[in-house]
Amino acid sequence: MINVIASIEIKEGKLAEFIEIFKANIPEVFKEKGCIEYMPTVDIKTGLPPQDLNDKVVTIIEKWDSVEDLQAHLSAPHMISYQKKVKNIVEKVSIKVLKEA
DSSP states (O other): OEEEEEEEEEOTTOHHHHHHHHHHHHHHHHTSTTEEEEEEEEOOOOOOTTOOOOTTEEEEEEEESOHHHHHHHHTSHHHHHHHHHHTTTEEEEEEEEEOOO
16 A cells, blocks of 8 residues: 655635535546545644644645556546646645555
């Protein structure tokens, strides 16, 4: 199993639009081979140091059976469609693909 943490920085004032588009795609992602978990999250203020808050970032938490399943996910037709829909509201994307230590 692998874990993916994707950080997506959204243009100012576009967060709600992004989340709506993202959530509409979730049922299709869960139909994919190897998808265990797939959810968008946003920062909450906790006062815990050294928390780094950013209200323009959506962090996607994912779990997949394998890297191959993740690679297939990235090229799935519904993901290509999703990427086109959010292209003009996303500033920056970074991902970490992790395995258990």
